[in-house]
Amino acid sequence: MKIKRIEVSKHKRGRILLIPEEGELVRVTEKELLSFDLYPGRELTQQEIDALLCSARRSETEQLAAHIASARMLSQKELTDRLRRRGAEPDEAAEIAGRTAELGAVDDDVYAGVVARHYAAMGYGRARVEQELFRRGIPKELWERALAELPDSREEIDRFLRSKCAGRTVDRAERKRLAGALLRRGFSWEEIRPAINRLAEADGEITEDE
Numbered sequence: 001m002k003i004k005r006i007e008v009s010k011h012k013r014g015r016i017l018l019i020p021e022e023g024e025l026v027r028v029t030e031k032e033l034l035s036f037d038l039y040p041g042r043e044l045t046q047q048e049i050d051a052l053l054c055s056a057r058r059s060e061t062e063q064l065a066a067h068i069a070s071a072r073m074l075s076q077k078e079l080t081d082r083l084r085r086r087g088a089e090p091d092e093a094a095e096i097a098g099r100t101a102e103l104g105a106v107d108d109d110v111y112a113g114v115v116a117r118h119y120a121a122m123g124y125g126r127a128r129v130e131q132e133l134f135r136r137g138i139p140k141e142l143w144e145r146a147l148a149e150l151p152d153s154r155e156e157i158d159r160f161l162r163s164k165c166a167g168r169t170v171d172r173a174e175r176k177r178l179a180g181a182l183l184r185r186g187f188s189w190e191e192i193r194p195a196i197n198r199l200a201e202a203d204g205e206i207t208e209d210e
Helices: 030-035 046-071 076-085 090-102 108-121 126-135 140-147 153-165 172-184 189-202
Strands: 003-008 015-020 026-029
Touching (some): 026 046, 030 046, 046 076, 046 090, 126 140, 153 189
Antiparallel strands (some): 015 026
16 A cells, blocks of 8 residues: 555544555554654555554544543543443453553542542432442442541431421331431431431330331
């Protein structure tokens, strides 16, 4: 293949088009333009073309990783998964996501804290926060520091109950529904039970078996 001319793509930033004298054009990035010493009139062997295409695919995946990481905070695993969905091979996606993390564009430790604070602010308990950390692929060894930032569960549970009860009397059936709602929000029964019992006492009932 002999390069007839080189053009900058009008449709995709960072893409370079190699227009050959014969055959189909070849899409590369600015990185290949320099590293392969490409210029009009340059002749490429099939082996060089294959290496060029392989390098270009990786370069575009690296560019995609940088774009994704700069658009929103996410975990290294989430970045890996998104690269795979965009066509990257599993090993390459994992390697590039890891490299992106090394450069500081992805930080699972910081992200874990952000996730914990976000769901705590929404009134969720430890189990729900753990579920979110797991779903987002944050390594378990990073959980404890994030979970340590959670507010006191008693205060959160009492706030939830006040918002639902608004000072009115609630019967046993409603107390059970409220307990179920708190369980679904990620609080443990050990955390919920004292608050439900306080509701019962306020309504003139004393029970340890709500």
